[in-house]
Amino acid sequence: MILSGWGRYPVLDAAVHAPRSFAELREDVRAAQSVIARGNGRAYGDSAINTAATIKTQHLNRMLAFDPDIGQLIAEPGVLLGDIIAAFLSRGWFLAVAPGTKFVSLGGAIAADVHGKNHHKDGSFRTCVDWVDVMDAQGAVTRCSALENPVLFDHTLGGMGLTGVITRAAIRLRPVESAWMVQTTQPAANLEAAMDLFEANPDASYSVAWIDCLATGSTKGRSLVTLGEHARLTDLPEDRARAAFDVPDNRTWAVPFDAPGFALNKVTARAFNALYYRRGSRKSGQQITNWDSFFFPLDAILHWNRIYGRKGFAQFQCVLPLAASYAGLSALLSAISKAEVGAFLAVLKRFGPQTSAFSFPMEGYTLALDFPVNARTLRLLSELDRITLDHGGRFYLAKDARMSADVFAASDKRIEAFRAERQGNGWQNSFASAQSRRLNL
Amino acid sequence: MTKSPVLILGARSDIGKATAHAFAALGHPVQLAARNADTLKADQSDMVLRHNVAVSLHEFDVLDLATHAAFVDGLPEMPDVAICVVGLMGEQSQNEQDLDAAVRVMRSNYEGPAHILAEFANRFEVRGSGTLVGVSSVAGERGRATNYVYGSAKAGFSAFLSGLRNRLAGKGxxxxxxLPGFVETKMTEGMDLPAPLTTTPDHVAQALVDAVERKVNIIYIKRTWRYIMMIIRAIPESIFKTRKI
Structure with missing residues (x-):
């Protein structure tokens, strides 16, 4: 079966299994030389593809138990985060950590240890995971948590599926009073102003910035910084407060076909970015918005990956340590604007401290953006890799599709320890992806 | 207002599960019937958590005709809607040589489903209300070399449903x-299905719910199938028999 990630690059032909029961899953794992689990295919590159055996968890998607006293949900790995919201928001519970799309599976969220707009305050997905059940190559399942089998737990969170197949997990949801968000948007004229806004608002529950990667000179790094809080009943007008979980369904649009290659270029991208900034600046200030628009604006455009055309696109996401963030971001922005490629969607976010063996975040700033795949952008991406390395940064494996093993090894000192654990526990031969082979993990 | 219960016969199948979810999402309590029903516990808890409705499990074997009456009488509540999703395709090549296998396909797609729906039909008729749903197949519209064992059983089932509808039309x-065409399910896994003619269990379930609510008689899941089958039925037998269709 032909598989690719959300970025539709690279495209690989893989043997795919889609077990419908725990017993079938065990058979599939035991029968294969090596496997990787695949949830909803939202990793951008080749993280969830193993040409020998890719195991889709789409049918293992049952919610098994919920304890309302502590907000703990036990579920199978194929459950989508959006399903959890659909089932529990109306009962007053929301995800404790919500990544940029609700179409991510629970297993994928754990394997990539995803982060959200609250990372500066609450950390990565790991902080809401009570325990995880992981299946080894023989089909035996081990439960791990911060206290029980902590080595397995540490390496499974952020381990990109390379420690085994997640079969179940228990996560904590957060209580909320409504399905609405109080959102404040502030324009920042340049990178420095944007970072100042993040630093001035450490107590905001959520913070994120859209950043114009193509602006230059005194406007380099101009941004729209958005802060958010879950709306309390007292924040809402009376009629809304009476039905605080009734929000209209967001209208969705589907991109019906692949855009032609020329649709996205430096001119359209520059115009889009300038327009977006002007519009955002005019509309700045406080507003009440629903959870879906606040957390998952791109989900409203189904198949938005098609706007990059048939060849697909590549995401770049790095994090830079706090001390080097300004210099590093500045250098990255200069390189991006100079390369004159069409970069539409760029996001800047302040990370807080992070504990883990192999998860992506570290305290500092993360920059994420996507490019259509072509020779010029692949060259630019290599340059961005180098700048990130020069400033002590590292890369998000869930977004990566093309990094070299050398670059990755230079970016992350933890790789040696991770490799050693893979060898020592017998994971290396049994659990592998096209990405783990490319990066020699 | 509490909604009326919906029974799914063959609840382990992909279409059965999707249908149960679709009715549960509308607030209907659901009764899941299948062999080894207790292996559906995860699905039961899933439906309860997602849709906040009552979900019960019931042991049911479509081939064990002698147990059907007791099965129906043993249900905690007589359902308002009884849906039979049971089906078995088998391998045509095997069905040609191994006649026991062929009989099993025939019984699983016709005799068993017709028998259990007949039990419900008689009780619904007495009650004067209810809806019976049979998931048959476009394969029953004309026998073809590639799957006529399965197709003939589905043809029988379709005719049975049509007759039942005729009989009960004035009885409430x-x-x-x-009549689904190609559906991405366990049954069709690994087959190379043409994307424009292939649908998902969720789409089948939505169409089924819609048909029950609007009292539609016969539904194809993708409209194209209606026209394809119209053409296939219209081809003269003298030509049809020599073609690979």
Whole structure:
């Protein structure tokens, strides 16, 4: 079966299994030389593809138990985060950590240890995971948590599926009073102003910035910084407060076909970015918005990956340590604007401290953006890799599709320890992806 | 207002599960019937958590005709809608040589489903209300070399449903015939299906719910199938028999 990630690059032909029961899953794992689990295919590159055996968890998607006293949900790995919201928001519970799309599976969220707009305050997905059940190559399942089998737990969170197949997990949801968000948007004229806004608002529950990667000179790094809080009943007008979980369904649009290659270029991208900034600046200030628009604006455009055309696109996401963030971001922005490629969607976010063996975040700033795949952008991406390395940064494996093993090894000192654990526990031969082979993990 | 219960016969199948979810999402309590019903516990808890409705499990074997009456009488509540999703395709090549296998396919797609729906039909008729749904197949519209064992059983089932509908039309009982074309399920896994003619269990379930609510008689899941089958039925036998279709 032909598989690719959300970025539709690279495209690989893989043997795919889609077990419908725990017993079938065990058979599939035991029968294969090596496997990787695949949830909803939202990793951008080749993280969830193993040409020998890719195991889709789409049918293992049952919610098994919920304890309302502590907000703990036990579920199978194929459950989508959006399903959890659909089932529990109306009962007053929301995800404790919500990544940029609700179409991510629970297993994928754990394997990539995803982060959200609250990372500066609450950390990565790991902080809401009570325990995880992981299946080894023989089909035996081990439960791990911060206290029980902590080595397995540490390496499974952020381990990109390379420690085994997640079969179940228990996560904590957060209580909320409504399905609405109080959102404040502030324009920042340049990178420095944007970072100042993040630093001035450490107590905001959520913070994120859209950043114009193509602006230059005194406007380099101009941004729209958005802060958010879950709306309390007292924040809402009376009629809304009476039905605080009734929000209209967001209208969705589907991109019906692949855009032609020329649709996205430096001119359209520059115009889009300038327009977006002007519009955002005019509309700045406080507003009440629903959870879906606040957390998952791109989900409203189904198949938005098609706007990059048939060849697909590549995401770049790095994090830079706090001390080097300004210099590093500045250098990255200069390189991006100079390369004159069409970069539409760029996001800047302040990370807080992070504990883990192999998860992506570290305290500092993360920059994420996507490019259509072509020779010029692949060259630019290599340059961005180098700048990130020069400033002590590292890369998000869930977004990566093309990094070299050398670059990755230079970016992350933890790789040696991770490799050693893979060898020592017998994971290396049994659990592998096209990405783990490319990066020699 | 509490909604009326919906029974799914063959609840382990992909279409069965999707249908149960679709009715549960509308607030209907659901009864899941299958062999080894207790292996559906994860699905039961999932439906309860997602849709906040009552979900019960019931042991049911479509081939064990002698147990059907007791099965129906043993249900905690007589359902308002009884849906039979049971089906078995088998391998045509095997069905040609191994006649026991062929009989099993025939019984699983016709005799068993017709028998259990007949049990419900009689009770619904007495009650004067209810809906019976049979998931048959476009394969029953004309026998073809590639799957006529399965197709003939589905043809029998479709005719049975049509007759049942005719019989019960004035009795307050409605009968829906569902004719899916290609559906991405366990049954078709690994087959190379043409994307424009292939649908998903969720789409089948939505169409089925819609047909029950609007009392539609016969539904194809993708409209194209209606026209394809119209053409296939219209080809003269003298030509049809020499073609690979």
């Amino acid at each position: 009982v409605h009968v829906v015939t569902v």
